[in-house]
Amino acid sequence: MSALNTSYLRPKEFILSGFTGMESYQAWISIPFCAMYILALVANVLIIYTVKVNHSLHTPMYILLATLSIVDLAMSSLTIQILKIFWFNQRAIAFEACLFQLFCVHFLSSLESSILAVMAYDRYVAIYNPLRYMSILTHRFLAQVLLCHFLRDITLICLLPILTSRLPFCSSNVIPHCYCDHIGVAKLACTDISMNSYLGLFAISSIFGLDIIFITFSYVLILRSVLKVGSKEVFHKALNTCGSHFFVMLYFYTTLLFSGLVYRxxxxxxxxxxxxxxxxxxxxxxxxxxLVYAIRTKEIRHAFLKSVLNKSSNSMKQSSRC
Known part of the structure; x- marks a missing residue:
């Protein structure tokens, strides 16, 4: 009878511990966090707007950049939970809201990884077979690839909150984190969480593991193609572009693996x-x-400046007519 009851035990809310032991510094820590959040919002909105209004940028590379910016907007907005802890000491989060946040964190991360993998393939085609670039990476093909990645990610990630919602929580409801994370929540359960752990590992391997392998393979082929050309100018240009991309990917996957390994x-x-x-x-x-994918790309810069200048010139013409 008790076993039957405990299977339905769940807290009404969880308490996020936040940055334990650093409460006196929270006001100062919140300043760079807020600044980065605003910068992320402004920069990604500008990229989406620039790609949308400039038809010359409606190519696979820039469509992928705009898609990545949409995901980044959603991902950065998850930090509102952290700012609520900093500013209002609001650490309580409802059980259902925690599961939804858990899903969003992992789903958006997986989407980010998927887009990075497709972008690596885009760069490979652009360098290896530039003459057939537009015929290979058609809008239809791009939509199909992104849809396949989306379905893969949502199918695997949906299992995490579903399994977590079925766990019994009969002791502590304090999550040692600043937002809801799959293993962080599952570890509070008063039962064996092997299924959650194995499923989480399977999801990470199927999504991030395969993406890392694909990205690595793509960049190895890019490097091989550049070396075959034998031109120093082409080599330095490719190294500059790929080096920046590699740095962003290295940070993204290193912090992901660090967090996952510490928990497990x-x-x-x-x-x-x-x-x-x-x-x-x-x-x-x-x-x-x-900063890496768009601002350093001269086509984005020129398109943005053109949009701004056209708007300012139009407004000046209208004011002169008045």
């Missing part, structure tokens, strides 16, 4: 360091991606 292996890392890495994992990629 039980490595003794200071909670403050683990939580800080996890928080920056949500914020840094949405800030870095526009």
């Amino acid at each position: 292996t039980g490595q003794k890392v200071l909670p403050e360091i683990h939580i800080m890495f996890a928080a920056l994992y949500l914020l840094v990629p949405p800030v870095l991606n526009p």
Whole structure:
């Protein structure tokens, strides 16, 4: 009878511990977090707007950039939970809201990884077979690839909150984190969580593991193609572009693996360091991606300046007529 009852035990809400032991510094820590959040919002909105209004940018590369910016907007907005802890000490989160946040964190991360993988293939085709670039990466093909990745990600990630919702929670409801994370929530259950752990590992391997392998393979082929050309100018140009992309991917996947391994292996890392890495994992990629993928791309810069200048000239003409 007791076993039957405990299977339905669940708290009404969870309490997020936040940055334990750093409460006196929260006001100061919130300043860079808020600044990065605003920067991520502004930069990604500008990229989406620039790609949308400039028909010359309606090519696979820039469509992928705009798609990545949409995901980054959603991902960076998850830091509102962290800012609520900083500013209002609002640590309570409803059980259902926690599961939804858990889903969003992992689903948006998987989408980010999927888009990075498709972007790596885009760069490979552009360098390896530039003459057939538009015939290979058609809008139809791009939509199909993105849809396949979307369905893969949502199917695997949906299982995480579903399994977590079925766990009994009969002791602590304090999550040692600043937002809801799958294993962080599952570890509070008063039952065996092997299924959750194995499923989480399977999802990570199927999504992030395969994406990392594909990205690595694509960039190896890019490097091989550049070396075959033998031109120093082409080599430096490719190295500059791929080096920047590689840096962003390295940060994204390193923080992801660090957070996952700390939870699963039980490595003794200071909670403050683990939580800080996890928080920056949500914020840094949405800030870095526009800087590396778009602002350094002269077509985006020129298109944005053209849009701004056209608007200003139109407004000046209208004012002169008045």
